[in-house]
Amino acid sequence: MIINHPLLGPRDSAEFTYLGDAALIDRPDWQSETAAQDFYEYGYLRDNPAGWHRELWFHEAGDRSWLVVTRNTVTHEIKSVELARDVARARGRSK
C-alpha cells in the first residue's frame, strides 16, 4: 500500500505503524458522570467495518506525524489522507 502523505507525498506503508480507528481522537471527558462506561467503550469496543474506515497511522520511519487515512478494508484502496492534527483541531481538540 502507498500512503499519500499530505506533506511528503507518496510513501510506502511499511514506513508507518498502525494504531486503529480514528475515533480514538475523541477521548471521552474524564469528569463526565458516565466516564467509566465511556472509557470502557473508548478503550475496548470498535466498529470494525467492512468498507471505508478512518484510521490512525504514525509515520514512524519518516517525519513522525500522525495521519488520518480513509481506507477501504475490503479492497485496501485509500481515498484520503489528512494530518491527524488538522482533524483533531477541526473536532475541537487542543484549543
Add this chain to the structure above:
Amino acid sequence: MRYSGFRVIKEALTGHKGWTPAWRDPDPASHYDIVIIGGGGHGLATAYYLAKEFGQHKVAVIEKGWIGGGNVGRNTTIIRSNYLLDGNEPFYEFSLKLWEGLEQDFNYNAMVSQRGILNLIHSDPQRDAFVRRGNAMILNGADANMLTTEEIKKRYPFLNTHDARFPIKGGLAQHRGGTVRHDAVAWGYARGADSRGVDIIQNCEVTGFRMEGGRCVGVETSRGFIGAGKVGCAVAGNSGRLMAKAGMRLPIESHVLQAFVSEGLKPVLPGVITFGAGHFYCSQSDKGGLVFGGDLDGYNSYAQRGNLPVVEDVCEGAMAIFPMLGRARLLRMWGGIMDMSMDGSPIIDQTHIDGLYFNGGWCYGGFKATPASGFAYAHLLATGNPHPTATAYRFDRFQKGLMIDEKGMGNQPNLH
C-alpha cells in the same frame, strides 16, 4: 456409513460404487431449536457436540459459502497447548486431549500428527520466560520440556546454530503438539453432525437477526427466515460485521494474516519450529511442502489477501534460522481474516440479547481450539452455563479488568 480399513478394501474390490455423500444437502426447515451461524471448524464442532454430547438434534449450521472455505481451511494447522495464563491453559489442554481422541471419536481421518512443537530461545530473559511458561503448562497437566542447544542441534541439524545473528540458546518443546489436516477437521465434524440429524445448510448467508420483545427468535437469510430457539454465532473474522446487525460493537478488530507453502520437498523438517527473535514459524506438510507464516499485516482488513512488507519480513525470519529454505521455491500464499480481540484471547459467552450467543475473538490461534471451542460452546448453548474450562472467556472481562493478555500488549489487537 462407518469408514474403516475393511471398507476401503471392500470398495476397492467392488469398483468404489458403495460410497455415499459424507453429508446431506438439505433445504432449511422453518424452525430449529438451535441455529449455528458459520460453517467453519468452530460452528461445525459445536453442532457435532450438541448432537453427540448434549442430545440436541434439531440443530442447523448456516454457512454463507461452502463449509471449510473460511479460516479452518486457510490456517497453518498447528495444534499445541503451550499457554501461560490460568484463563487459557486448561482450555487449550482440554482441546489437545480432544484432538488426541478425535479421529476415533468422529470416525474420520483428520491426520492428527503429534510431531511436536519447538519454540526457540535466543536470550537469557527469554529462557526465564519460557521456563515459567513450561511450568505453567505442567501445572495444568500438559507436557513441556526444555531442550539445550546440543539437543536441538541433534534433532534439527539444519538450524543455524553456529553464526546466527540471534544465537539459538535452547528451546521449549511440547512433544504432544503437532499438526492436523485442517479441511478434514471441517469435513469430519460435518459428517459426524449430519449423521446425528444436524442440517448443514451451505450457500446461505445470514443477513440479519429477528428480534421479538428483546429476544432473538431467528435469523434472516438469503434463503428466507429461519426460526430458532437459540442462535449461536461462530463466524470468526466476520464477527464484527455480523454482530453489527444485532446492534453490537465488539472488543474485536478484523486483521489479515498470511501463510505460505513451498514446493514439495523430501522430508526435512520433523516437527513445528517457531523463531523466538522474529515472527516466523514453519512445519512440513505430509505432501512435502514447507508451510510457514509470521506476523499479521497489522491493519484492519477484510480482504483475505495481504501485502508485500510482511512477505519480506517472514522470509527474513526464515533465512535467519533456516538458511536452507532459501533454495526452495514458493508455491502458494494466501490470507485469512482474523478476529483479533483486545487481549488476544477468545470469547464464548451469551450476549445481552436473550437467545443470542457469541463465539469469536480467536485471533490467529483458533484452529487448535476447535474441539474445545465446539465442546464448550455446545455446553453453553445446551445448559446455559459456561464449560468449566471456558469460564474466563466472558464479554465483561474488559469492563472488569479481567483481561487474559498472554503477551501483555494491552488493548492493541495488531500486537497480540
